[in-house]
Structures are given as structure tokens and as C-alpha cells.
Amino acid sequence: MTVDKPVLIIGGGLSGLALGNILQHHGIPYKIFERDTSPDMRSQGWSISVRDLCLGPLEDTIDPAKFATLGSTSAVNPAMPREYDIALVGAHTGTIFLKTSAAKNPSPMYRVNRRRFRAWLMDGLDIEWNKKLSELRETEHGNVSVTFEDGTQTEGCLVVGADGWRSRVCEHIVGKDTFWKATRPSALRALTAARRMTEEEFAPFGELSRTVTMYFGGNKERSYRLFTCVADVDPTREDKYLVQWLLSCFDDTAPVHASNTERLAQAKAWSDSSLEGLAAAMVNGTPEGTEVTHLIIHERSPRVLEEADPGRSHRVTVIGDAAHAMTPYRGEGGNHAIRGAAELGKKLIDAYQENMRIEEAVAAYEKDMIKRGDEAVQASHFSAELFHRPSPEDGGEAMGRIFAERISGRIQNASERKKVQ
Ligand SMILES: Cc1cc2nc3c(=O)[nH]c(=O)nc-3n(C[C@H](O)[C@H](O)[C@H](O)COP(=O)(O)OP(=O)(O)OC[C@H]3O[C@@H](n4cnc5c(N)ncnc54)[C@H](O)[C@@H]3O)c2cc1C
Numbered sequence: 001m002t003v004d005k006p007v008l009i010i011g012g013g014l015s016g017l018a019l020g021n022i023l024q025h026h027g028i029p030y031k032i033f034e035r036d037t038s039p040d041m042r043s044q045g046w047s048i049s050v051r052d053l054c055l056g057p058l059e060d061t062i063d064p065a066k067f068a069t070l071g072s073t074s075a076v077n078p079a080m081p082r083e084y085d086i087a088l089v090g091a092h093t094g095t096i097f098l099k100t101s102a103a104k105n106p107s108p109m110y111r112v113n114r115r116r117f118r119a120w121l122m123d124g125l126d127i128e129w130n131k132k133l134s135e136l137r138e139t140e141h142g143n144v145s146v147t148f149e150d151g152t153q154t155e156g157c158l159v160v161g162a163d164g165w166r167s168r169v170c171e172h173i174v175g176k177d178t179f180w181k182a183t184r185p186s187a188l189r190a191l192t193a194a195r196r197m198t199e200e201e202f203a204p205f206g207e208l209s210r211t212v213t214m215y216f217g218g219n220k221e222r223s224y225r226l227f228t229c230v231a232d233v234d235p236t237r238e239d240k241y242l243v244q245w246l247l248s249c250f251d252d253t254a255p256v257h258a259s260n261t262e263r264l265a266q267a268k269a270w271s272d273s274s275l276e277g278l279a280a281a282m283v284n285g286t287p288e289g290t291e292v293t294h295l296i297i298h299e300r301s302p303r304v305l306e307e308a309d310p311g312r313s314h315r316v317t318v319i320g321d322a323a324h325a326m327t328p329y330r331g332e333g334g335n336h337a338i339r340g341a342a343e344l345g346k347k348l349i350d351a352y353q354e355n356m357r358i359e360e361a362v363a364a365y366e367k368d369m370i371k372r373g374d375e376a377v378q379a380s381h382f383s384a385e386l387f388h389r390p391s392p393e394d395g396g397e398a399m400g401r402i403f404a405e406r407i408s409g410r411i412q413n414a415s416e417r418k419k420v421q
């Protein structure tokens with residue numbers, strides 16, 4: 001692979017930053033361009049589970065000294081980086097469908113605070129801010145030229161679109177019509193916010209789970225589900241717990257309100273009609289003035305890439321949500337984003353070391369990614385439906401079985417990992 005020009009990464013989210021770390025560690029020239037004006041432009045009050053799906057591939061490809069600091073810098077509770085437990089609860093009956101113990105968590109995984117995790121990924125990388133991609137052009141010399149909204153231009157040997165589900169890069173590869181036909185809004189609607197709690201306020205919720213709790217509720221019209229997670233534990237504050245909640249239902253007629261006040265009122269109305277007990281208290285106790293987001297999820301299978309011109313050069317590709325946009329109900333989008341970065345990174349390292357053609361490396365990455373990503377998009381779609389089954393009991397029991405299997409799989413993975421070490 002001739003790299004007289006850098007790999008150009010468009011987007012500084014989880015996938016773009018993970019790829020930047022990999023290329024940097026292997027001395028492959030790269031540049032990251034992010035449309036945000038600064039690292040803290042968007043609120044990132046969410047936490048995600050970084051699981052074996054991506055942890056092993058990340059560990060294998062980035063600087064080991066940096067990987068060793070993941071838990072202590074990014075975990076929701078840096079004092080207990082491996083803390084993770086989960087409860088699945090009936091919102092009306094209090095039935096416990098599943099409850100795991102943090103002490104017995106066997107898995108090689110972390111529940112990370114998204115803002116700190118992103119900061120950890122950014123550490124040591126060179127990122128150009130306020131660079132929104134507007135145009136791409138493949139040059140006659142086999143390179144790719146990109147133009148940003150500020151009018152500046154640069155050239156690279158490869159462009160990697162890590163630019164999220166609305167990917168301008170993916171749109172370039174497959175064409176605008178094909179891209180938007182393949183990008184489907186889910187009928188799911190979700191309202192989400194974060195609130196702070198003191199030890200005393202958090203205590204009854206923490207008895208169920210100190211990490212993730214899912215409540216299964218509903219009314220005569222439809223099912224509603226409340227997902228809550230601890231997003232940060234800051235021992236220096238009295239209100240040390242930052243708890244995020246996400247209340248969702250399948251109702252694509254639900255109005256999208258313009259202000260936080262209206263969205264919080266809408267969430268409280270959903271809660272009043274469909275939740276009781278602790279679940280209702282979580283939403284209804286959210287203070288006025290809190291930022292509330294209305295989420296409309298979009299799904300797109302990476303099979304859309306198969307509709308691109310078969311003779312295309314493979315000097316432009318995509319990773320993460322830009323390649324495969326999925327519902328969050330398996331908690332996998334970010335994990336697949338990082339895994340994709342590691343898989344593409346490995347292929348580029350091979351190409352770099354063995355002087356293989358970059359196009360072959362990218363085509364091989366895409367072949368594997370399309371299969372993996374398509375399965376993940378379908379599985380996440382199915383999981384969203386299962387989670388929102390009409391009856392809270394059916395939904396709770398079905399999800400309980402899935403999580404129990406996942407946890408036992410993790411136990412096996414953890415012992416496999418021990419054997420090979
Ligand atoms: C409510 C919710 C909960 C979730 N929970 C989990 C979970 O528990 N576990 C999990 O694995 N996943 C989870 N996900 C999914 C996860 O957040 C995404 O899959 C992940 O963020 C994808 O990373 P990415 O880098 O591909 O894209 P993004 O994180 O979307 O990053 C894309 C970046 O590209 C930039 N960009 C966009 N366009 C341009 C442009 N034209 N020029 C330059 N820059 C541009 C954006 O500003 C952004 O920084 C959740 C998602 C949601 C909505």
C-alpha cells in the first residue's frame with residue numbers, strides 16, 4: 001500500500017476515534033475531521049456497555065499502555081470499573097424478570113461514561129474541529145479529494161466515513177436515492193433525559209440495580225418501556241449519581257415538541273398513563289428545566305453497499321453507524337462501530353506492511369462487515385419488537401431469557417479467554 005497521502009477519517013465519534021487510535025499506533029498517517037466545533041459541543045450524558053464484541057479487537061490493535069487505562073478513566077464508576085448489574089422489572093406489578101449481581105459479573109466488559117470514554121479515545125489524537133464534509137471526489141491519480149463547508153480541501157489515499165447514520169460518505173458511495181430508500185425511520189419513539197440523585201434518592205433504585213434497570217409497563221393502547229442507567233458516579237458531589245432514563249413506545253403518530261418543557265410534560269404524561277411505582281417516580285421526579293430529547297431511530301442495513309457501482313474503486317468506505325444503523329435495543333451499535341474500526345484497521349495494517357493494494361484491503365473488510373452488520377441490524381430490530389411486546393410479562397420474560405443467555409455466554413467467553421492467556 002502506498003501511503004504518500006493520509007487516510008482521511010470523516011467523523012470523530014466512537015468509530016472514527018477508534019480507527020484513529022489504531023492507525024496512530026501502527027504509524028499509518030491519518031487525519032480526523034469532525035463537524036463539531038469543539039470536543040464538548042454535544043452533551044454526552046449517556047453510558048454504554050463496552051463488551052467482548054469490541055473489547056478484544058480494540059485491545060489487539062491499539063497501544064496496550066492506553067488500553068490498560070480504559071476502566072480507570074472511562075468507567076461509570078471509576079472506583080469500581082467492572083461494576084455492572086441489571087434488573088428487569090414489571091412497572092405495575094414489581095415482578096422481577098431478571099436480577100443479576102454486580103459482584104458476580106464475570107465478563108471482560110465495562111459500563112463506560114460516554115463523555116469520558118470519548119475523551120479517552122481522543123487523548124493523543126490529532127483532530128480537526130469545525131470541519132463538515134460537503135463533497136468527495138476520486139482523482140485520476142487514485143486518491144480522494146474532500147471539500148469541507150468552510151471551503152478548504154485536502155487529499156487522502158482513502159476516505160473512511162465514520163459520520164453516523166446520516167452519512168454523507170455512504171450517500172456518496174451508493175447515491176442519494178438508494179441511500180435514503182435504504183434508511184428507514186423506525187416507528188419507535190423515545191424521550192430521554194438525565195437527572196442527578198443523592199445517595200438517599202438513589203437508594204431504592206440501587207436496590208434493584210446499580211447499573212441498568214428496565215421497567216416493563218403499558219396502558220390499554222400500547223406498551224411503554226423505561227430503560228434507566230447510571231451514567232456517572234462522582235464522589236465529589238452530594239448528588240453523586242447521574243441517572244439517564246429513556247421512555248419508549250411504538251407510536252409514530254406521537255407529536256415531536258419543540259421545547260424541553262413540552263417534551264418533559266409529554267414524558268410525564270406517558271409515565272402517568274403507563275408506569276407506576278419506582279418507574280413512574282424516576283420520570284416524574286425529573287426537575288423542570290431538564291434537557292429532554294425526542295429520539296427517532298433510523299435503521300439501515302449495510303447491504304445497501306451491494307447496490308453501489310460494482311466497478312467502484314474502494315478508495316471510499318464506511319464504518320460504524322455510517323455503515324449499519326440499528327435500534328439501541330441490543331446495546332450493540334457502538335460496539336459494532338468499534339469492532340468495525342478494528343477490523344478495517346487490521347486490514348489496513350496488513351496492506352501497509354505487505355504492500356498489498358488498499359482497494360483489496362477495503363473490499364475484504366466490507367465483505368465481512370456487510371454480513372456482521374446486517375445480522376446486527378436485523379437482531380436489533382427484532383430486539384426492539386421483543387422489548388416492546390404488548391404484554392409487560394411477555395416482554396419482561398422474553399428479554400430476561402435473552403440477557404440470561406448473554407450472561408452465560410459471557411461466562412463462557414471469559415473462561416475461554418482465561419484459557420488462552
Ligand atoms: C439512546 C441510545 C443508546 C445507545 N446505547 C448503546 C449501548 O448501550 N451500547 C452500544 O454499543 N451502542 C449504543 N448506542 C448506539 C451508539 O451510540 C452508536 O452506534 C455509536 O455512537 C456509533 O458511533 P459512530 O462513530 O459510528 O457514529 P456517531 O457516534 O454518530 O459519530 C459520528 C460523528 O461524525 C460527525 N459527523 C457527521 N457528519 C459529519 C460531516 N459531514 N463531516 C464531519 N463530521 C461529521 C458527527 O458530528 C459525529 O461526531 C445507543 C444509541 C442511542 C441513540
